């Protein structure tokens with residue numbers, strides 16, 4: 001699978017447009033982060049304008065917040081709406097059980113909270129993100145970590161992970177600082193046979209705020225292709 005350039009964008013857009021069909025009038029919608037969800041937010045904005053769709057969006061990042069404002073989607077907060085009807089979000093890897101690695105964009109903590117608060121989670125990606133086992137191809141699991149715990153968690157990771165690194169910013173010198181004021185450690189675990197177990201072990205380390213492993217959370221995954229979309233459905237209630 002070697003989707004690139006405009007073909008890749010078309011695949012992402014296809015998945016995004018499919019997901020927005022699930023958005024109904026009166027919904028509170030979790031707005032995910034990343035380049036694929038950006039297409040979904042744009043499409044929701046289009047429906048707000050053209051169909052008079054009334055929705056409230058709960059953004060998972062500053063990026064999602066700005067996009068929602070740009071496309072005319074009314075914003076709310078989790079404080080005001082702790083129950084969300086539907087969350088739409090992207091992913092970096094998806095396995096056959098609809099478990100995910102997320103967080104390339106550093107928004108994993110808010111994304112997971114919004115996903116957990118949602119009645120339904122729809123994941124939109126292109127078909128290149130599908131894997132047999134999470135962690136394949138040396139893909140890291142991002143950990144959001146309290147800054148003062150950075151060295152401690154890095155040291156702990158030596159027991160768990162073959163390679164871990166503090167994520168560096170591309171747009172400034174120094175580490176990436178998340179929307180929550182934390183840092184990101186990208187930790188490689190190889191092929192992950194038991195993601196739920198790994199998730200628990202990582203979350204037990206003091207200073208780890210959240211991990212990019214999303215186990216048993218997604219209800220539907222739309223894998224976008226150049227033309228069309230493949231739907232993967234969860235086999236049981238979460």
Ligand code: A5P
Nearest residue numbers: 034035036090103105106107
């Ligand atoms: C943000 O932190 C991520 O979880 C994104 O949702 C994920 O990285 C997918 O991003 P793209 O849609 O840009 O591939």
